Amino acid sequence: xxxxxxxxxxxxxxxxxxxxxxxxxxxxxxxxxxxxxxxxxxxxxxxxxxxxxxxxxxxxxxxxxxxxxxxxxxxxxxxxxxxxxxxxxxxxxxxxxxxxxxxxxxxxxxxxxxxxxxxxxxxxxxxxxxxxxxxxxxxxxxxxxxxxxxxxxxxxxxxxxxxxxxxxxxxxxxxxxxxxxxxxxxxxxxxxxxxxxxxxxxxxxxxxxxxxxxxxxxxxxxxxxxxxxxxxxxxxxxxxxxxxxxxxxxxxxxxxxxxxxxxxxxxxxxxxxxxxxxxxxxxxxxxxxxxxxxxxxxxxxxxxxxxxxxxxxxxxxxxxxxxxxxxxxxxxxxxxxxxxxxxxxxxxxxxxxxxxxxxxxxxxxxxxxxxxxxxxxxxxxxxxxxxxxxxxxxxxxxxxxxxxxxxxxxxxxxxxxxxxxxxxxxxxxxxxxxxxxxxxxxxxxxxxxxxxxxxxxxxxxxxxxxxxxxxxxxxxxxxxxxxxxxxxxxxxxxxxxxxxxxxxxxxxxxxx
Amino acid sequence: xxxxxxxxxxxxxxxxxxxxxxxxxxxxxxxxxxxxxxxxxxxxxxxxxxxxxxxxxxxxxxxxxxxxxxxxxxxxxxxxxxxxxxxxxxxxxxxxxxxxxxxxxxxxxxxxxxxxxxxxxxxxxxxxxxxxxxxxxxxxxxxxxxxxxxxxxxxxxxxxxxxxxxxxxxxxxxxxxxxxxxxxxxxxxxxxxxxxxxxxxxxxxxxxxxxxxxxxxxxxxxxxxxxxxxxxxxxxxxxxxxxxxxxxxxxxxxxxxxxxxxxxxxxxxxxxxxxxxxxxxxxxxxxxxxxxxxxxxxxxxxxxxxxxxxxxxxxxxxxxxxxxxxxxxxxxxxxxxxxxxxxxx
Numbered sequence: 001x002x003x004x005x006x007x008x009x010x011x012x013x014x015x016x017x018x019x020x021x022x023x024x025x026x027x028x029x030x031x032x033x034x035x036x037x038x039x040x041x042x043x044x045x046x047x048x049x050x051x052x053x054x055x056x057x058x059x060x061x062x063x064x065x066x067x068x069x070x071x072x073x074x075x076x077x078x079x080x081x082x083x084x085x086x087x088x089x090x091x092x093x094x095x096x097x098x099x100x101x102x103x104x105x106x107x108x109x110x111x112x113x114x115x116x117x118x119x120x121x122x123x124x125x126x127x128x129x130x131x132x133x134x135x136x137x138x139x140x141x142x143x144x145x146x147x148x149x150x151x152x153x154x155x156x157x158x159x160x161x162x163x164x165x166x167x168x169x170x171x172x173x174x175x176x177x178x179x180x181x182x183x184x185x186x187x188x189x190x191x192x193x194x195x196x197x198x199x200x201x202x203x204x205x206x207x208x209x210x211x212x213x214x215x216x217x218x219x220x221x222x223x224x225x226x227x228x229x230x231x232x233x234x235x236x237x238x239x240x241x242x243x244x245x246x247x248x249x250x251x252x253x254x255x256x257x258x259x260x261x262x263x264x265x266x267x268x269x270x271x272x273x274x275x276x277x278x279x280x281x282x283x284x285x286x287x288x289x290x291x292x293x294x295x296x297x298x299x300x301x302x303x304x305x306x307x308x309x310x311x312x313x314x315x316x317x318x319x320x321x322x323x324x325x326x327x328x329x330x331x332x333x334x335x336x337x338x339x340x341x342x343x344x345x346x347x348x349x350x351x352x353x354x355x356x357x358x359x360x361x362x363x364x365x366x367x368x369x370x371x372x373x374x375x376x377x378x379x380x381x382x383x384x385x386x387x388x389x390x391x392x393x394x395x396x397x398x399x400x401x402x403x404x405x406x407x408x409x410x411x412x413x414x415x416x417x418x419x420x421x422x423x424x425x426x427x428x429x430x431x432x433x434x435x436x437x438x439x440x441x442x443x444x445x446x447x448x449x450x451x452x453x454x455x456x457x458x459x460x461x462x463x464x465x466x467x468x469x470x471x472x473x474x475x476x477x478x479x480x481x482x483x484x485x486x487x488x489x490x491x492x493x494x495x496x497x498x499x500x501x502x503x504x505x506x507x508x509x510x511x512x
Numbered sequence: 513x514x515x516x517x518x519x520x521x522x523x524x525x526x527x528x529x530x531x532x533x534x535x536x537x538x539x540x541x542x543x544x545x546x547x548x549x550x551x552x553x554x555x556x557x558x559x560x561x562x563x564x565x566x567x568x569x570x571x572x573x574x575x576x577x578x579x580x581x582x583x584x585x586x587x588x589x590x591x592x593x594x595x596x597x598x599x600x601x602x603x604x605x606x607x608x609x610x611x612x613x614x615x616x617x618x619x620x621x622x623x624x625x626x627x628x629x630x631x632x633x634x635x636x637x638x639x640x641x642x643x644x645x646x647x648x649x650x651x652x653x654x655x656x657x658x659x660x661x662x663x664x665x666x667x668x669x670x671x672x673x674x675x676x677x678x679x680x681x682x683x684x685x686x687x688x689x690x691x692x693x694x695x696x697x698x699x700x701x702x703x704x705x706x707x708x709x710x711x712x713x714x715x716x717x718x719x720x721x722x723x724x725x726x727x728x729x730x731x732x733x734x735x736x737x738x739x740x741x742x743x744x745x746x747x748x749x750x751x752x753x754x755x756x757x758x759x760x761x762x763x764x765x766x767x768x769x770x771x772x773x774x775x776x777x778x779x780x781x782x783x784x785x786x787x788x789x790x791x792x793x794x795x796x797x798x799x800x801x802x803x804x805x806x807x808x809x810x811x812x813x814x815x816x817x818x819x820x821x822x823x824x825x826x827x828x829x830x831x832x833x834x835x836x837x838x839x840x841x842x843x844x845x846x847x848x849x850x851x852x853x854x855x856x857x
Contacts (some may be wrong), residue, residue: 179775315730327598337729337731337732349730355726355730356730357724357727358720359724360723360725360792361716361719361791369716369720369731370732371714373728373731373734376713376734377713377717378713381714423541428847
């Protein structure tokens with residue numbers, strides 16, 4: 001639909017973009033338009049092509065077809081730096097900064113002004129502080145980036161992207177690790193930038209956020225454009241239907257427990273895993289809880305409350321300084337993940353890029369890997385068995401892949417997550433720890449994973465479920481442990497689990 | 513739904529070193545036909561003399577057998593994301609141990625066993641530093657590279673020891689059914705290693721370790737054990753190479769044995785298509801890479817290039833093969849070759 005009285009061309013106009021990888025066509029003839037002074041949401045299921053479109057736009061990949069125009073002029077960015085020079089600034093889903101450099105160095109990277117090759121460090125630091133101040137953030141700009149929690153690293157990435165005199169700002173899942181206050185802050189800045197005439201591309205899975213801040217919405221499905229709509233004219237249900245290509249039951253009202261029958265499976269009396277006074281200096285302080293078979297225990301808390309740290313202690317990645325863990329009544333001390341696995345534990349990490357996938361190995365190899373590692377080098381899984389397992393999980397988890405032999409790095413983030421889940425399920429664990437399993441996954445797949453967790457619970461697995469999405473925790477858990485500032489704050493069971501109460505406990509209000 | 517291999521076969525990186533070998537063969541043929549027209553090129557001629565095969569192709573495999581063995585172990589170490597700079601020194605140690613024991617009059621079995629055991633221990637020492645003490649591989653193996661030669665010289669007391677045991681000389685000079693023993697042994701080692709890596713999960717473990725070590729460990733891989741294995745194997749291979757080298761010249765020269773061979777081995781692996789950063793590896797590629805290097809050396813000799821100049825064509829060849837293996841270069845050339853096609857509507 002052409003603009004009628006608008007004489008200036010749109011800020012960004014992509015027409016007919018095609019992108020192919022080995023064995024996969026990620027984008028077929030996609031159009032995408034962004035006007036100056038608008039926030040434009042880009043939505044789609046996993047594998048729809050959102051990340052690929054962003055990468056083509058920002059010069060990471062050259063398109064195999066189509067044309068790109070910025071403010072009317074044809075462009076062909078050859079690299080991310082090229083795109084930045086053109087005025088397209090990006091913040092990626094996976095924080096693409098240098099963990100071993102300081103915050104100030106990361107913000108100034110590639111943009112430092114140098115006099116005869118010498119850097120002005122004071123100016124660099126001041127610059128970084130100003131960039132952060134724009135987000136109302138304050139931190140030690142000399143701190144090593146990798147030492148900061150993931151949420152902070154993402155904020156630094158956003159500060160870096162906002163730093164430039166950009167014409168177009170692309171945010172790829174920027175809110176994935178942010179809490180409500182931080183999200184509100186980000187939105188405030190986005191609105192200010194919009195008023196200044198910037199065009200903002202906002203890729204996200206959080207539908208609430210889409211409606212809170214976007215002017216228009218573009219939906220992709222299976223590498224094709226479904227349509228472009230003003231946000232005010234597209235009701236939520238219609239949006240989800242278009243994303244999935246099928247009618248979907250309204251699931252967002254389900255913040256109260258509506259399937260008591262399903263949750264009536266009696267968890268066994270004796271705890272599978274018990275934790276007493278568990279602590280680690282600088283990470284956790286004296287935790288006590290028990291996990292039972294047939295139960296989904298949610299671990300809720302704000303960022304920095306110690307949830308992932310707990311998981312890492314349970315799984316043997318970090319060593320505890322105090323307290324003990326016992327499995328089936330017997331005390332254990334896990335010196336490595338290998339030992340934890342031997343006792344029937346499994347851990348699906350939240351950082352799938354560095355702690356999860358084996359990027360150049362195939363989907364099949366990734367799926368069978370933990371099982372094979374458990375069996376050792378000599379008891380090899382027959383190829384036929386490997387193929388069977390891979391095919392089974394690709395089907396059961398609806399992993400979108402052209403085949404089991406494709407390198408897993410070619411899959412979209414959500415499908416990679418499913419491959420990792422398949423890897424752990426293949427080991428048939430007694431206890432599975434899921435750390436943010438639905439992060440970066442679309443609505444349809446989220447529902448699938450929640451159903452899967454319920455099924456696992458029914459089969460007698462013990463599940464420790466960590467998620468920043470409180471609604472998800474409420475929907476899925478039969479018991480919830482609340483952490484606050486690295487300490488145990490409360491434990492809720494059954495009917496006590498409800499959204500407002502959880503939020504109060506997490507935030508630190510009066511005990512309910 | 514097609515179940516393809518991870519990389520389609522025609523895209524295998526092994527084609528490039530193979531092409532390099534073909535090119536060298538053609539160069540030799542052209543040179544010889546130009547200088548001695550009408551005569552069958554010496555470079556390709558294999559005859560039967562003194563009860564065995566004879567000719568330049570035979571020499572290539574015979575001379576190249578040491579580099580081939582080194583490349584085998586080196587491939588596995590590089591695949592885990594590491595490197596082993598000590599193989600040359602371990603060769604010297606193995607040769608020295610063998611020579612000293614032979615001089616004492618020990619049986620061949622004991623001599624071979626002792627030399628190989630010492631080499632294995634050297635490899636394990638590297639492995640312990642890398643896997644246990646978490647020392648970076650380049651640093652850990654550099655230690656043995658420097659110290660090892662000193663150890664070799666200590667064993668021989670600084671002398672060059674002559675070996676006159678016929679049975680030992682067979683390793684580097686003997687023939688089995690007309691075929692030289694050394695290349696036969698090497699072929700057996702490659703086949704054996706290939707079978708072991710694919711029949712067990714070791715190949716998968718090595719590739720996973722090199723691809724993403726953290727993820728592998730979190731998935732329960734006994735990463736320290738795998739690293740110990742590959743460094744031990746590399747040390748063992750260096751021992752075999754050292755024995756072949758000492759046998760070939762019928763002497764243990766602790767100063768010169770294995771000199772710079774670690775670099776040749778690394779080149780063979782890289783040229784063969786295994787990435788230095790680790791992950792997927794190809795034994796076949798390393799085999800071809802080592803043969804390529806030896807073919808080049810023989811070509812230089814055949815063409816009468818003075819030995820001082822010889823490293824230059826070697827460097828050029830390696831750079832060329834690596835460039836062609838690189839995705840970026842291929843894309844650049846393809847863009848130049850084809851006229852830019854109009855963008856589809």
